Each structure stands twice: as structure tokens, then as C-alpha cells.
Amino acid sequence: xxxxxxxxxxxxxxxxxxxxxxxxxxxxxxxxxxxxxxxxxxxxxxxxxxxxxxxxxxxxxxxxxxxxxxxxxxxxxxxxxxxxxxxxxxxxxxxxxxxxxxxxxxxxxxxxxxxxxxxxxxxxxxxxxxxxxxxxxxxxxxxxxxxxxxxxxxxxxxxxxxxxxxxxxxxxxxxxxxxxxxxxxxxxxxxxxxxxxxxxxxxxxxxxxxxxxxxxxxxxxxxx
Amino acid sequence: xxxxxxxxxxxxxxxxxxxxxxxxxxxxxxxxxxxxxxxxxxxxxxxxxxxxxxxxxxxxxxxxxxxxxxxxxxxxxxxxxxxxxxxxxxxxxxxxxxxxxxxxxxxxxxxxxxxxxxxxxxxxxxxxxxxxxxxxxxxxxxxxxxxxxxxxxxxxxxxxxxxxxxxxxxxxxxxxxxxxxxxxxxxxxxxxxxxxxxxxxxxxxxxxxxxxxxxxxxxxxxxxxxxxxxxxxxxxxxxxxxxxxxxxxxxxxxxxxxxxxxxxxxxxxxxxxxxxxxxxxxxxxxxxxxxxxxxxxxxxxxxxxxxxxxxxxxxxxxxxxxxxxxxxxxxxxxxxxxxxxxxxxxxxxxxxxxxxxxxxxxxxxxxxxxxxxxxxxxxxxxxxxxxx
Numbered sequence: 075x076x077x078x079x080x081x082x083x084x085x086x087x088x089x090x091x092x093x094x095x096x097x098x099x100x101x102x103x104x105x106x107x108x109x110x111x112x113x114x115x116x117x118x119x120x121x122x123x124x125x126x127x128x129x130x131x132x133x134x135x136x137x138x139x140x141x142x143x144x145x146x147x148x149x150x151x152x153x154x155x156x157x158x159x160x161x162x163x164x165x166x167x168x169x170x171x172x173x174x175x176x177x178x179x180x181x182x183x184x185x186x187x188x189x190x191x192x193x194x195x196x197x198x199x200x201x202x203x204x205x206x207x208x209x210x211x212x213x214x215x216x217x218x219x220x221x222x223x224x225x226x227x228x229x230x231x232x233x234x235x236x237x238x239x240x241x242x243x244x245x246x247x248x249x250x251x252x253x254x255x256x257x258x259x260x261x262x263x264x265x266x267x268x269x270x271x272x273x274x275x276x277x278x279x280x281x282x283x284x285x286x287x288x289x290x291x292x293x294x295x296x297x298x
Numbered sequence: 299x300x301x302x303x304x305x306x307x308x309x310x311x312x313x314x315x316x317x318x319x320x321x322x323x324x325x326x327x328x329x330x331x332x333x334x335x336x337x338x339x340x341x342x343x344x345x346x347x348x349x350x351x352x353x354x355x356x357x358x359x360x361x362x363x364x365x366x367x368x369x370x371x372x373x374x375x376x377x378x379x380x381x382x383x384x385x386x387x388x389x390x391x392x393x394x395x396x397x398x399x400x401x402x403x404x405x406x407x408x409x410x411x412x413x414x415x416x417x418x419x420x421x422x423x424x425x426x427x428x429x430x431x432x433x434x435x436x437x438x439x440x441x442x443x444x445x446x447x448x449x450x451x452x453x454x455x456x457x458x459x460x461x462x463x464x465x466x467x468x469x470x471x472x473x474x475x476x477x478x479x480x481x482x483x484x485x486x487x488x489x490x491x492x493x494x495x496x497x498x499x500x501x502x503x504x505x506x507x508x509x510x511x512x513x514x515x516x517x518x519x520x521x522x523x524x525x526x527x528x529x530x531x532x533x534x535x536x537x538x539x540x541x542x543x544x545x546x547x548x549x550x551x552x553x554x555x556x557x558x559x560x561x562x563x564x565x566x567x568x569x570x571x572x573x574x575x576x577x578x579x580x581x582x583x584x585x586x587x588x589x590x591x592x593x594x595x596x597x598x599x600x601x602x603x604x605x606x607x608x609x610x611x612x613x614x615x616x617x618x619x620x621x622x623x624x625x626x627x628x629x630x631x632x633x634x635x636x637x638x639x640x641x642x643x644x645x646x647x648x649x650x651x652x653x654x655x656x657x658x659x660x661x662x663x664x665x666x667x668x669x670x671x672x673x674x675x676x677x678x679x680x681x682x683x684x685x686x
Contacts, residue, residue, distance in 0.1 A: 188399065191401060193395070194393070197358055197391055197393045198387075198458070198459075198462060201387060204415070208412070212403045213402070
């Protein structure tokens with residue numbers, strides 16, 4: 075069992091899930107509540123990683139990190155090294171790759187809230203921001219939990235993007251799924267099996283927890 | 299407009315709003331209302347889709363008018379010309395939504411305290427405690443909205459709005475989901491509160507009983523426009539527009555023509571069309587031969603199984619019972635007198651008279667129970683004439 079890879083993967087999943095939560099909340103809020111007509115484009119863009127091959131996404135991320143892209147140059151000037159083949163690069167790739175898993179559940183929960191509750195809050199003197207934190211967010215707990223857990227689990231089992239963006243550097247970018255790939259390539263099926271089982275178990279436990287939580291989520295206006 | 303230093307002069311709430319909703323061009327709805335109300339309960343009365351809730355929305359700031367001016371207690375909330383549009387969270391409006399919109403994730407007490415965020419903790423506690431007490435829900439403070447009864451939820455919603463000491467209270471059919479006994483209690487609460495705090499209360503309903511039980515004034519809305527306003531007994535007791543009449547519960551509405559005018563007697567004879575039934579109605583300024591409509595409430599008609607004598611009532615019609623329909627402790631009898639009348643009876647009266655379909659009966663209508671209505675075509679015309 076490659077403990078180093080497991081710890082690295084856990085760290086990557088945690089960082090990605092927390093960062094993505096902060097990024098996805100405003101995006102989901104905008105998609106759910108903006109009156110703009112063209113917001114469907116933003117919705118489609120955030121859902122892209124669902125249908126694109128991870129290698130394609132990883133390829134574009136890699137290109138964006140390179141010194142030929144303005145973004146890549148900016149980062150290089152700032153830190154002295156490129157984002158490619160680093161842990162930070164993995165985080166950025168994972169954030170993009172898991173975006174729909176964070177945004178979609180949040181948008182769904184936001185839209186399920188009775189607009190009258192939001193109006194009631196506003197009429198009672200609460201600002202938009204206060205309404206978001208005092209009404210919208212508490213009533214979206216199930217969406218929030220789903221978003222965090224799915225992001226975590228999705229990053230935990232990620233392979234293509236990691237390989238493209240991070241390569242296979244032990245202790246730095248070698249995640250658990252890449253470790254399995256290495257083991258199989260080396261013909262070490264027994265070790266691959268152990269690692270795979272760990273991955274399977276962790277993923278199952280996370281999903282089971284999400285579904286268990288959502289079973290007892292807030293009852294929404296049972297009298298309505 | 300009242301001067302700022304003396305807000306007691308003039309109306310407490312002055313509303314002029316026009317808005318066209320073109321989302322669905324075919325069924326486009328437009329609101330065009332202008333009214334001013336003092337403190338006290340004003341009923342917004344009308345059928346569904348008349349614009350009652352939209353009017354509340356305009357005052358609350360949930361609906362932005364295309365044109366208009368809204369002034370509350372000397373403060374301009376909206377003025378399309380200025381332009382002024384006070385943010386809805388700063389309008390000091392109390393709004394009780396039709397489905398209450400209690401926050402399901404907060405306890406009764408935290409719902410009530412929701413609008414007091416800006417106050418220090420002690421003051422919040424005191425005010426919430428007082429209002430919970432006065433609405434008799436203090437013992438429910440820690441319960442969740444789903445755990446309390448409909449009437450208790452209603453009082454929670456009312457307390458949540460009133461605790462912020464709004465300058466106007468908007469109530470959207472607040473009693474529609476309650477049983478009669480609970481309604482009565484809440485009406486008492488509302489009346490008591492209204493006596494102690496003189497602010498304008500706009501109360502939306504389509505129930506006639508509530509208009510008479512609560513209203514100091516009534517505004518009738520129809521297709522987004524005001525078709526009548528005044529005291530409840532003036533507007534609904536003797537309605538002059540046919541649509542108001544239908545809303546006011548005139549079960550019997552007939553096309554008729556003025557057959558004869560008896561100036562000395564203070565009455566006119568109307569012939570119901572088609573047919574030969576004649577009704578005496580109160581004298582109005584109208585020419586003989588004019589087309590009119592006559593409205594009679596089912597509850598204002600007496601029914602006799604023998605020909606009555608020595609009555610002051612001018613209209614005694616002979617007819618036959620067509621059908622009897624019992625519902626909700628009432629019996630609706632359909633009687634053919636040449637024209638078909640609907641008569642409202644108690645089940646007891648129906649039984650003691652031994653009424654059966656096919657039976658000959660006499661209907662007795664007082665002259666003043668027969669209301670002359672303007673026909674739909676003669677209602678005040680479109681938005682272009684109003685307010686110019």
C-alpha cells in the first residue's frame with residue numbers, strides 16, 4: 075500500500091473541495107438568481123467537464139500553464155516556476171474538472187427555495203447578502219453537503235487530468251489512481267488490487283454518507 | 299402630499315402605479331391604480347387575476363411600476379419622474395404573504411426576531427417577547443413552523459411583520475386557509491392591533507364576509523384597475539357595476555328593460571328579458587325602455603308555499619321549484635317564475651316547508667332587494683381616461 079500516494083490524494087481532495095466551495099457558491103448563486111438571459115452559456119461552460127475527456131481538459135490546462143500563455147507567464151514571473159507538474163497545478167486542474175459537481179447541486183438547491191422566503195427576508199429589512207447567509211444557505215444545506223462530498227470523491231478518483239497536468243512524481247503528483255496504473259503496468263496485480271479496494275471503499279463511504287444525509291435534509295415547507 | 303413636519307394631514311398611503319406585464323403578449327396584463335388611504339383597514343377586493351397581489355407588490359417594492367408615485371407617511375418610496383425607488387429592505391413595510399412564507403429552518407421566536415437584526419440583543423428580546431405574548435404564541439417560541447397549527451402559523455407571520463413596527467401593513471388573503479373559528483380569533487387580534495397602532499393596512503381578499511367584518515374602506519379591483527371604492531356597505535351593499543355584483547354575491551342577475559317609471563311611487567317596473575316577469579325596483583335616473591340589469595341576492599328572497607297577503611313587498615312571483623341542492627348547511631332552491639331564480643334557504647326552513655321539486659311556490663322580493671346594475675359595457679372606460 076502506497077501511503078504516500080493515499081495521503082497526497084486526500085490532501086488534494088480536501089484542498090480542491092474547500093477551494094471549489096468558495097468558488098462555486100457565487101457562481102451557483104449567479105446562475106440561480108441572475109436575470110441575465112445569456113446565463114445559460116455560463117451554465118453550459120461549467121458543465122463542460124462532465125462530457126469532455128479528462129485528457130482534453132488536462133491538455134488545455136497544461137497549455138494554459140505553459141510559458142506561451144499570458145496566465146502561465148504571469149505565474150512564472152511571480153513564483154519563479156511553472157504550474158505544470160506541481161501540486162498547485164493539480165489543484166487548479168482538479169478545481170476545473172470538478173466544477174460541475176459543485177455548481178450543479180448548489181444551483182438545484184437554490185432554485186428549490188420558495189422565492190417568497192427570499193422576498194419575505196428582503197421585506198423584513200435584510201440585505202441581499204444577509205438574505206443569502208440567513209435564508210438561502212441554511213435551506214441549501216443538502217446541496218452544500220452534496221457539492222462538498224461529490225467534489226471530494228470526484229477528485230479522489232481523478233486520473234486523466236492529474237496525469238496530463240501533474241505527471242507522475244512520487245510525493246508530489248502521484249495520486250492513488252496513478253499509483254494503481256503504475257502497479258498494473260509493472261504487473262503487480264496484488265498491490266494494484268489493495269490500492270483499488272481502498273479507493274473503492276473510500277468513494278463508497280463518501281457517497282453513502284451523502285445519501286444518508288440527504289434522506290434527513292430539511293423538510294421544505296411541508297404545509298405548502 | 300402631506301408636509302414632512304405634519305404627517306397627520308393627508309392620506310397615510312398614496313399610491314399611483316402603472317405597469318404593463320408583457321411577458322405573455324397574448325394575455326398581457328396591465329395594472330393601473332391610483333388611490334389614497336388613511337390609517338385603518340382598507341380591503342382590496344376582487345376576483346383572481348384582478349391585480350390585488352400585484353398592487354401589494356408595488357407598495358412593498360417587489361414589483362417596480364413603469365410609471366407612478368408611491369408615498370407612505372410623507373416619505374416618497376417610489377417616483378418614476380424623480381427618479382426615486384427606495385430599496386425594498388428599507389421601505390418599512392410589513393407584508394404577510396398568502397402562504398405566510400415563514401422560514402422553515404427557524405423557530406417561531408427566531409422567525410419573529412428576523413427583522414430586528416439592527417437592534418441590540420436586549421431590545422430584540424424585549425420586543426419579540428412582547429409581541430409573542432400579545433399574539434398568544436409565547437409558549438410556542440422554540441417550536442418550528444411545521445410543528446404548529448395553521449392559526450398559530452398565521453399569528454407568527456403577523457407577529458413577524460408587526461414587530462418591526464412597519465409604516466404600512468400588507469396582508470395577502472391572510473385568512474383564506476383557516477377555519478371559521480380560527481378566523482374569528484385572528485380578526486379580533488387584527489382589530490385590536492389596528493386600534494392601538496394607527497397605520498394603513500391593505501387587506502387583500504375575495505371573501506365578502508371579510509370585507510364586512512374588517513373593512514373600514516373597500517377598493518374593488520378588476521382587470522388591474524379600480525372599478526369602485528368607498529365604504530363596504532356602499533360599494534358591496536348596493537353595487538352598481540355588474541362585475542362588482544358578481545363578486546358581492548348576487549346569485550341572480552337578469553337582463554332587463556325599464557318598462558315603466560312611477561315617479562310618485564319611487565319605483566320603476568323592469569321587465570326581465572326574455573319573458574314577461576316584471577319586477578319593481580327603486581327609482582333611478584334612467585329612461586323608460588333603457589336596457590339594464592337587475593341583481594338580487596339569493597339570501598334576500600323569501601319563499602312561501604301559500605300565496606302571501608298583506609305584505610309591503612311589491613314583488614310576489616308565482617313559480618315552481620325546479621331543484622333543491624344542499625351544501626354546507628345551506629339549501630339552494632332553483633325556482634322557475636318565467637325567469638329562473640336562485641333562493642337561499644336554511645335546511646331547517648326547507649324541511650319545515652316540506653319543499654320538493656315540482657311544488658308550486660311564491661317568491662317575495664322587496665323593492666330594495668332588487669339592485670339596478672350597470673351592464674359591463676358601461677363600466678368606467680380604459681386606462682387612458684383615468685388620471686389625466
